[in-house]
Amino acid sequence: MLTAASSTIALAVPGLPNIKILATGGTIAGAGVSSTQYAGYQAAVTPVDKLLLAVPELGKIANVTGEQISQVASHNMSNEILLKLAKRINVLLASPEVDGVVITHGTNTLEESAYFLNLVVKSEKPVVMVGAMRPGTSMSADGPMNIFRSVITAGSKDSRGRGVMVVMNDQIIGARDLQKTDTMTVDTFKAPVFGYLGFVVDSKTHFYKPPARKHTHQTEFDISKVNVLPKVDIVMGYEDDSRAAVDAFVTAGAKGVVHAGSGTAAVSGQMQPGLEDAVKKGVAVVRAPRSSLGIITRNMEFDDDKFGTISGDTLSPPKARVLLMLGLTRTSDPKEIQRMFNEY
Numbered sequence: 555m556l557t558a559a560s561s562t563i564a565l566a567v568p569g570l571p572n573i574k575i576l577a578t579g580g581t582i583a584g585a586g587v588s589s590t591q592y593a594g595y596q597a598a599v600t601p602v603d604k605l606l607l608a609v610p611e612l613g614k615i616a617n618v619t620g621e622q623i624s625q626v627a628s629h630n631m632s633n634e635i636l637l638k639l640a641k642r643i644n645v646l647l648a649s650p651e652v653d654g655v656v657i658t659h660g661t662n663t664l665e666e667s668a669y670f671l672n673l674v675v676k677s678e679k680p681v682v683m684v685g686a687m688r689p690g691t692s693m694s695a696d697g698p699m700n701i702f703r704s705v706i707t708a709g710s711k712d713s714r715g716r717g718v719m720v721v722m723n724d725q726i727i728g729a730r731d732l733q734k735t736d737t738m739t740v741d742t743f744k745a746p747v748f749g750y751l752g753f754v755v756d757s758k759t760h761f762y763k764p765p766a767r768k769h770t771h772q773t774e775f776d777i778s779k780v781n782v783l784p785k786v787d788i789v790m791g792y793e794d795d796s797r798a799a800v801d802a803f804v805t806a807g808a809k810g811v812v813h814a815g816s817g818t819a820a821v822s823g824q825m826q827p828g829l830e831d832a833v834k835k836g837v838a839v840v841r842a843p844r845s846s847l848g849i850i851t852r853n854m855e856f857d858d859d860k861f862g863t864i865s866g867d868t869l870s871p872p873k874a875r876v877l878l879m880l881g882l883t884r885t886s887d888p889k890e891i892q893r894m895f896n897e898y
């Protein structure tokens with residue numbers, strides 16, 4: 555049974571999973587002026603009821619209802635919307651009437667939102683995120699099939715307890731492992747370091763592994779009473795860089811800074827005193843790799859013990875920002891935050 559708008563009352567088909575679709579915007583809800591326009595179209599214009607009606611096959615696989623949370627391109631996704639989304643998911647999944655949730659989202663920052671939800675959703679029920687690289691008006695739009703496969707995954711019993719997953723282009727990718735790798739191609743999402751969790755073939759999920767790190771109901775993060783997340787910014791290291799950006803962020807009130815360094819998150823001689831002064835002011839400083847790939851352990855190319863900084867493990871700079879914001883909702887002790895980076 556397909557119920558496009560959340561306000562519509564329709565009888566659910568017994569035996570089919572009840573899946574809630576939460577729409578946030580993105581290219582999956584985008585529209586262009588012609589079927590050949592893949593760039594320059596407008597993201598985040600199609601409402602959730604229209605998105606669902608474009609995939610009538612959903613009615614055969616689930617009782618689907620839609621709800622509009624926001625209508626933004628994901629580079630405009632804010633902490634405020636993220637908190638609203640996470641709280642709504644927790645309410646929905648606490649209900650015996652809901653078996654799983656699918657979130658439609660822009661691809662630009664999908665990995666950040668996915669990792670955030672992976673750390674704050676409190677349920678074993680499936681949470682699947684989905685986007686598209688081509689707007690719904692384009693030839694060979696990828697959105698409808700991605701939505702179909704997301705609902706298959708959200709309704710599958712095998713998907714329980716696997717943390718937040720992203721389903722696009724036939725693949726199921728864990729939120730922590732996910733990386734957007736290409737600006738335009740439909741196979742942009744990869745898990746270059748850790749690999750895919752599984753695949754969707756026709757109407758069936760095929761899983762090969764659980765997520766490596768703690769997630770969802772296993773984490774210590776509780777956003778039920780959080781209305782504002784601590785401000786965390788990212789500065790990049792590059793040839794002949796300076797400490798100006800760190801100083802500016804600290805002056806603007808940052809509680810945390812992620813330094814995206816070259817190689818093994820190295821810090822230049824001129825950036826180092828900036829980070830040192832930030833730590834002295836109580837700002838948590840995390841080192842993550844500019845390349846977004848690979849591991850950063852303590853004291854690798856920088857003396858974390860001496861400077862009081864935190865090594866970012868295998869998180870990319872944007873994901874390190876997400877964990878640091880959540881860590882700072884619980885503590886400002888760098889040792890405790892380091893423990894979190896080692897655990898999540």
Ligand code: ASP
Nearest residue numbers: 580581627628660661662
């Ligand atoms: N181009 C983006 C997308 O693929 C727009 C966005 O992230 O909202 O969804």
